[in-house]
Amino acid sequence: MSLTAHDVRATISTLRERLEAAAARSKNAAAQFKIVAVSKRHPASAIAAAYESGHRDFGENYALELAAKVAELSALADARWHFIGHLQRNKVAKVVGVSSLIHAVDSPRLLRAIDRRAASAGVVQGILIAVSLAGETQKSGVSAKECAELVGLASELANVECCGLMTMPPLVADGEENRTHFASLRGLRDALATAEMPLAELSMGTSADCEVAVEEGATLVRVGTAIFGPRVR
Numbered sequence: 001m002s003l004t005a006h007d008v009r010a011t012i013s014t015l016r017e018r019l020e021a022a023a024a025r026s027k028n029a030a031a032q033f034k035i036v037a038v039s040k041r042h043p044a045s046a047i048a049a050a051y052e053s054g055h056r057d058f059g060e061n062y063a064l065e066l067a068a069k070v071a072e073l074s075a076l077a078d079a080r081w082h083f084i085g086h087l088q089r090n091k092v093a094k095v096v097g098v099s100s101l102i103h104a105v106d107s108p109r110l111l112r113a114i115d116r117r118a119a120s121a122g123v124v125q126g127i128l129i130a131v132s133l134a135g136e137t138q139k140s141g142v143s144a145k146e147c148a149e150l151v152g153l154a155s156e157l158a159n160v161e162c163c164g165l166m167t168m169p170p171l172v173a174d175g176e177e178n179r180t181h182f183a184s185l186r187g188l189r190d191a192l193a194t195a196e197m198p199l200a201e202l203s204m205g206t207s208a209d210c211e212v213a214v215e216e217g218a219t220l221v222r223v224g225t226a227i228f229g230p231r232v233r
Contacts, residue, residue: 061085164201175209
């Protein structure tokens with residue numbers, strides 16, 4: 001069944017109410033947070049419905065899918081695209097300058113490739129450093145020590161802006177299981193932040209654990225299923 005703007009407005013409104021309640025009950029919550037509607041493998045029509053309902057932040061995991069949707073939805077001029085998946089260096093050109101924020105930078109080589117492409121495109125590309133806090137070898141992300149090194153490198157590059165950190169902890173049935181990971185990311189951000197680079201953004205939380213993430217300071221919450229329903233393909 002095709003989603004309508006009314007459908008998406010209702011799911012986002014319900015989600016926001018839940019997250020605002022989570023923020024209200026925690027001293028660690030950020031002053032503000034944004035919901036990034038993860039539209040991976042959902043049709044462009046679902047994004048258009050969300051846009052019509054007033055939503056503006058959309059997350060895609062695959063560079064080719066992002067490029068295709070941006071082209072198809074070019075009329076949505078003020079939509080903000082977030083690239084939230086693992087970015088291969090050979091796909092950097094399809095993402096830099098298209099995404100307002102790249103969420104998962106996880107190596108010096110990728111960071112430098114983004115900087116070079118941003119320079120050639122005449123833009124300053126917003127990025128987040130992906131941090132692995134649960135020790136899952138199958139997922140990308142750097143250690144806390146490597147994160148500090150990448151933040152330092154980003155500060156030396158003219159065409160990237162390191163806006164903060166992100167993490168993707170294990171998929172769990174009970175979001176409470178990921179609280180320590182979210183708190184650790186907030187602590188790492190607080191330890192690395194400076195006046196020149198405040199690292200204001202914390203991208204963490206999905207449909208399964210978004211309330212806990214907001215309680216622990218998420219500023220960007222990546223939610224797909226709770227907005228769009230099950231993926232269609």
